[in-house]
Amino acid sequence: MTVVAAALQANDGRWLMQQRPLAKQHGGLWEFPGGKVEHGENPRDALVRELQEEIALALHPGDLKPVGFAENGGRDSHPGIVILLYSATRWQGEAIAQEAAELGWFDRSEMAELPKPPLDVALLQFLAG
Numbered sequence: 676m677t678v679v680a681a682a683l684q685a686n687d688g689r690w691l692m693q694q695r696p697l698a699k700q701h702g703g704l705w706e707f708p709g710g711k712v713e714h715g716e717n718p719r720d721a722l723v724r725e726l727q728e729e730i731a732l733a734l735h736p737g738d739l740k741p742v743g744f745a746e747n748g749g750r751d752s753h754p755g756i757v758i759l760l761y762s763a764t765r766w767q768g769e770a771i772a773q774e775a776a777e778l779g780w781f782d783r784s785e786m787a788e789l790p791k792p793p794l795d796v797a798l799l800q801f802l803a804g
């Protein structure tokens with residue numbers, strides 16, 4: 676499964692993270708907004724779609740910059756996950772949670788402290804500052 680995620684950085688240097696709804700897998704953990712790439716979908720287009728659906732932000736696909744990826748090994752019948760992380764500093768609108776339990780803007784040290792899924796711990800190393 677391919678997942679795309681966005682590290683959206685505001686002018687003050689902080690990044691947007693969202694808290695997963697408690698009832699879901701990884702419930703209560705903080706993650707980058709994003710989601711699954713649909714079959715035949717371009718990853719950037721998937722991320723633009725997910726950001727609109729999840730946090731009501733409009734982005735231009737060209738404003739997404741690839742920063743790195745993280746993967747967990749598939750085993751048995753589980754195919755595994757690859758998460759492609761993009762960053763962006765330009766978008767239209769104000770982030771409003773459509774699905775997340777909560778949204779927050781965090782600096783680098785706060786990001787390090789947030790409870791996160793294992794792949795996000797790996798993704799965090801790509802973010803400077």
Ligand SMILES: Nc1nc2c([nH]c(=O)n2[C@@H]2O[C@H](COP(=O)(O)OP(=O)(O)OP(=O)(O)O)[C@@H](O)[C@H]2O)c(=O)[nH]1
Pocket residue numbers: 678679680699700701705706707708709710711756758792793794795
């Ligand atoms: N969006 C996002 N997903 C992540 C991150 N880290 C991470 O392990 N994931 C995992 O990657 C998958 C993302 O798919 P999703 O966000 O569409 O999952 P979902 O269950 O909410 O979607 P669904 O309800 O449509 O099936 C989930 O298994 C999620 O736990 C992250 O930083 N951002």
